[in-house]
Every structure is written in structure tokens, then in C-alpha cells.
Amino acid sequence: METFKVQVTSTAKPNEYQAAVRDFKVKLAPDSPTAPSSHEAILQALGACEAIVMASFNQQQDFTYRDFYYTLEGIKPADAQRPGMARIGVAVHFDTDESKQKCHDFMTFAENTCPVMDNLTNTVPVKRTGVAVMA
CATH class of the missing domain: 3.30.300.20 (K homology (KH) domain)
Known part of the structure; x- marks a missing residue:
């Protein structure tokens, strides 16, 4: 069995979140020109x-x-x-x-x-x- 894990945390900006998996980080935000x-x-x-x-x-x-x-x-x-x-x-x-x-x-x-x-x-x-x- 293989298990995959991701952690999502809020950031200092409202409605902006960071998803992290291993050493990779992705910024996510609704209605933002700088993040998907x-x-x-x-x-x-x-x-x-x-x-x-x-x-x-x-x-x-x-x-x-x-x-x-x-x-x-x-x-x-x-x-x-x-x-x-x-x-x-x-x-x-x-x-x-x-x-x-x-x-x-x-x-x-x-x-x-x-x-x-x-x-x-x-x-x-x-x-x-x-x-x-x-x-």
C-alpha cells in the first residue's frame, strides 16, 4: 500500500493558501492573478x-x-x-x-x-x- 500526503496551510494573505508535498510548495487562491x-x-x-x-x-x-x-x-x-x-x-x-x-x-x-x-x-x-x- 502506498500513502500520499499533502499539507495545506493558510498564509498571511486572506484567501491564499499554500499546499506542500515533500519539498514542493504551491500557492492557491480564488480570484487571484498570482495563484491558481x-x-x-x-x-x-x-x-x-x-x-x-x-x-x-x-x-x-x-x-x-x-x-x-x-x-x-x-x-x-x-x-x-x-x-x-x-x-x-x-x-x-x-x-x-x-x-x-x-x-x-x-x-x-x-x-x-x-x-x-x-x-x-x-x-x-x-x-x-x-x-x-x-x-
């Missing part, structure tokens, strides 16, 4: 995860490319009944000599192998493990 929102962080995690899968498995899947990039778009209607996004659109742009069908198949493989996609598309239990009050 939590919705944008989800899109970043999804794009990064699928990119890592592609870079890790392209040879195994007999897929070659010179370069690629992702565009991701999350849609949240103004009158949404829930706080999350209603839809996420993902497009991958390949610089490759592979056929369009092979690109599509490789993208499907990446989506089916990406843990972030799995967590977004399948119900994952989230359980509060504690609440502490600091005096």
Missing part, C-alpha cells in the same frame, strides 16, 4: 498526470511523437447547484507522424492509466480523519 484556484489546480493535476503517463508509456505502447501539449477547460455554470465543475474538456495536440486513430488510441490509454482521471471519474471515498482545535 482550486478548480484550476484540478485541471493542472489532470493535464500533468496524463502527460506523465504518455511520457512513461509511449515506447511500451509503440507510439512516437516529437512533442505534445494539452489544453484543458473546466466549465462551471454561474447557477451551478454544486461547487465543482460541471464538465471538463481535454484536448491533446501531438507533433507526430502517427495516424489520427493511433493518437486517439494512445490518448484513450493515457486516460485509462491516469490516476487523476480515475479519481475524477470514479467515486472515491473521502473520509475526514480528524478535526483539531488549536488554542
Whole structure:
């Protein structure tokens, strides 16, 4: 079993938070020009995860490319009944000599192998493990 841990703390600025994992820190803030929102962080995690899968498995899947990039778009209607996004659109742009069908198949493989996609598309239990009050 593998366990992953992240710590999120407030900062001196109102509505700005810092997420830390190992030696990496990411600033998050809603409606800020200097930090991504939590919705944008989800899109970043999804794009990064699928990119890592592609870079890790392209040879195994007999897929070659010179370069690629992702565009991701999350849609949240103004009158949404829930706080999350209603839809996420993902497009991958390949610089490759592979056929369009092979690109599509490789993208499907990446989506089916990406843990972030799995967590977004399948119900994952989230359980509060504690609440502490600091005096």
C-alpha cells in the first residue's frame, strides 16, 4: 500500500493558501492573478498526470511523437447547484507522424492509466480523519 500526503496551510494573505508535498510548495487562491484556484489546480493535476503517463508509456505502447501539449477547460455554470465543475474538456495536440486513430488510441490509454482521471471519474471515498482545535 502506498500513502500520499499533502499539507495545506493558510498564509498571511486572506484567501491564499499554500499546499506542500515533500519539498514542493504551491500557492492557491480564488480570484487571484498570482495563484491558481482550486478548480484550476484540478485541471493542472489532470493535464500533468496524463502527460506523465504518455511520457512513461509511449515506447511500451509503440507510439512516437516529437512533442505534445494539452489544453484543458473546466466549465462551471454561474447557477451551478454544486461547487465543482460541471464538465471538463481535454484536448491533446501531438507533433507526430502517427495516424489520427493511433493518437486517439494512445490518448484513450493515457486516460485509462491516469490516476487523476480515475479519481475524477470514479467515486472515491473521502473520509475526514480528524478535526483539531488549536488554542
